[in-house]
Amino acid sequence: MELADLVGRRPVPGGGLLMTLTRRCPLRCAHCSTSSTPDGEDTGVGPLTGFVRSFTPADRPGVVLFTGGEPLLLPAAVTALAREARRAGTRSAVLSGMFFARNGTVPARIMEAVTAVDHFSASLDAFHEREVPRAGVFRAVHRVLDAGTAASFHITGTGPDDPYLAEVTAAVRREFDDRVPMLVNETRPVGRAAAWAAPRTAVVDGGRVRPCPMAAWPVVAFDGTVVACCNQDVVDRRPVPRHLRLGHVAEDGWPQIHRRLLDSPLLRTIRTTGPSHPYARARHGAPTDRAPSASPALPGGPCAACRALPEHPAAAEAAGRAGSGPVGALLDRETARLQAEAGPAALLRRYGCAPYADLVSLAPTHRAAS
Ligand code: SF4
Incomplete structure (x- = not known):
């Protein structure tokens, strides 16, 4: 499964599932959005396995992305969950900070997990490079590709003008002969980066769609x-x-979560x-959708406004009315269809680092059989 397939599904409701395996990570990158540490908590393999077992061929996410923390601190769990997901027809991917790759090797238990999933993504940025040398990461990704698993890089920089982004994306293109795609993102002021990263340019949407x-x-x-x-x-x-809580893996299966979503x-x-x-x-x-002066931007931006909806009954009621019934369901489906048709690069022009969005579709080295 290639990166473009993965990102292309992102607008589809229930098209995928993000699964956090642990908040533990042996690295201490200064930009870590999850503030992960070596002592962070694990989510619990038992409840996660039970949740994945609730996938069926008729009702399942298209892909499950294992993340953390560092999910490959639990390689046996990644292997088992990926195999369980595949039984229902769900493909899987894992995102790693590459803690194991200092000398370019991929330990056997991690390689087993890498070959159990359908896509492997390696984090690469100036902060990770202080912990794991780029040469080791490149060698390890060559091994992943040689093992037959599609791979990509998840690259982060400070913004479109960051010289690091120009340099590192050129280096990846050279090293892998333009055949390994990249998802290029901007550092956001969350987690450990909250203290120092600049917020992205505020979206003054004035109530626009x-x-x-x-x-x-x-x-x-x-x-x-x-x-x-x-x-x-x-x-x-x-x-x-409450409008953003769907349930809990210890109490709900995928069908319940999917239906609520x-x-x-x-x-x-x-x-x-x-x-x-x-x-x-x-x-x-x-x-x-008229002028921002008629509908001033909400303090804190769209996400803060979204989280605050329960405290604003009139707005919550307007949202509830607009989304209810067959018309609400139809608009939801059509919006997803239009965004999926626009393709993964269009999505990344909005949510990633726009000048690098097209790198998501670089020609792959490997095509998954499924
Ligand atoms: S909090 Fe932000 S990202 Fe989450 S659903 Fe609301 S608007 Fe979307």
């Missing part, structure tokens, strides 16, 4: 809670705003119009 595809894939958080999106405050803070009128509206639009409707009593 800006669909949020991040509410399409459930996320299993460190404590087993299943939330509706990957916003780090939603994943980390408790309690989770699809049927929630608020989530449909967030996926269809974004969270600011219902505030504008509540203020004006009608849809608007």
Whole structure:
């Protein structure tokens, strides 16, 4: 499974699932969005396995992405969960910080996990390079490719003008002969980066329609809670705003989580119009995509507005009304279809580092049989 297939599914509700295996990580990268440490907590292999066993060929996510912390601190769990998922037809991917690759080797237990999944993604950025040399990471990724697993790099920089991004993406293209795709992102002020990273340019959307595809894939958080999106405050803070909490892996299976994700009128509206639009409707009593002066940007941006919806009953009611019934379901499906048709690079122009978005579709070295 190639990176473009993975990213291309991101706007599809229930098209994928993000599963956090642990908050532990042996590295201490200064930009870590999850503030992972060597002593972080594990989510619990038992409940995660039970949850994956609830996938069926008729009702399953298309792909499950194992993340952390460092998921490959639990290579046997990655192997077992990937095999269990595949039984139902779900493909899998793992994102690693490459702690094992200082000398370019891939230990046998980790290689077993790498060959159990359908896609392997290696983190690479200036912070990781202080912990694991680039040459070791490149050698290890060559081994992954030689083992027959599709691979990509997940690269982070400070922004479009960061010279590191220009240098490292050119180095990857040279080393892998333009055949390994890249997802290039910008550092965000969350986790350990909260103290120093600049926020991205504020989105002054004035209530305009800006669909949020991040509410399409459930996320299993460190404590087993299943939330509706990957916003780090939603994943980390408790309690989770009620419209963004889908359940818990110890209590719910995929069919229940999937149904709540699809049927929630608020989530449909967030996926269809974004969270600011219902505030504008509540203020004006009608849809608007007019001037920001008529519908000023909400303090804290769209995600803060989204998390605060339960505290604003009029906006929550407007969101609920807009997303209910067959029309709400139809708009949700059509929004997902249009975004999926626009392709993975279009998604990354909005959510990643725009000038590098096309690198998601570099020609692969390996085509998965499935
Ligand atoms: S707008 Fe809401 S659903 Fe979308 S990423 Fe932000 S907090 Fe999550």
